[in-house]
Amino acid sequence: xxxxxxTPEQVMKLGYRFYLEYVPEDEQQFLIDLNEAGFSFHQTxxxxxxxxxxxxxxxxxxxxxxxxxxxxxxxxxxxxxDGRICLALCVVSAxxxxxxxxxxxxxxxxxxxxxxxxxxxxxxxxxxxTLTDGEKAVLTLSIQGYTMSEIADRICLSPDTIKKYRQRxxxxxxxxxxxxxxxxxxxxxxx
Numbered sequence: 216x217x218x219x220x221x222t223p224e225q226v227m228k229l230g231y232r233f234y235l236e237y238v239p240e241d242e243q244q245f246l247i248d249l250n251e252a253g254f255s256f257h258q259t260x261x262x263x264x265x266x267x268x269x270x271x272x273x274x275x276x277x278x279x280x281x282x283x284x285x286x287x288x289x290x291x292x293x294x295x296x297d298g299r300i301c302l303a304l305c306v307v308s309a310x311x312x313x314x315x316x317x318x319x320x321x322x323x324x325x326x327x328x329x330x331x332x333x334x335x336x337x338x339x340x341x342x343x344x345t346l347t348d349g350e351k352a353v354l355t356l357s358i359q360g361y362t363m364s365e366i367a368d369r370i371c372l373s374p375d376t377i378k379k380y381r382q383r384x385x386x387x388x389x390x391x392x393x394x395x396x397x398x399x400x401x402x403x404x405x406x
Contacts, residue, residue: 217285217307219278242274245316252331256320256338262298266291273310273317284310286402311390311399344387346405353380354400357393
């Protein structure tokens with residue numbers, strides 16, 4: 216799905232042309248803007264901490280003409296002697312958002328993160344939601360495929376309590392259903 220019907224070899228051969236051919240034209244400027252904003256932010260981080268940070272952003276790819284909202288998470292692996300990114304890991308997953316152009320910078324192990332505002336061209340500090348142990352248990356068991364009734368049995372709570380946990384999870388993560396909650400919690404390393 217994320218390769219738009221191409222083989223990994225074809226995507227590698229395309230390189231950056233993949234984005235020109237498989238990202239909607241109206242979102243290509245967003246990718247240019249995020250590239251500039253992300254590298255500018257990266258330069259403000261002390262060199263010895265740069266590998267602790269990753270950028271997360273959402274955009275559409277076109278697969279047989281159908282738009283699919285994806286999330287890219289880009290992490291520095293190797294830096295040049297002056298601290299520029301030489302090699303990075305990019306992980307692609309389904310987005311937990313409902314619209315494109317969402318950009319965040321995260322530091323591994325920190326609940327604070329920065330969200331980029333394209334209108335003001337500023338990075339605004341935000342706080343990750345925290346999940347209780349019960350909410351984490353419900354999400355973990357949901358990932359494993361258990362139904363609400365099965366989850367209630369496994370952690371010795373009523374199905375109504377499990378519904379309340381799920382509702383709180385949805386509110387905290389600003390999602391609409393358990394699938395989106397799982398993606399959001401996984402993408403944001405809340406579990």
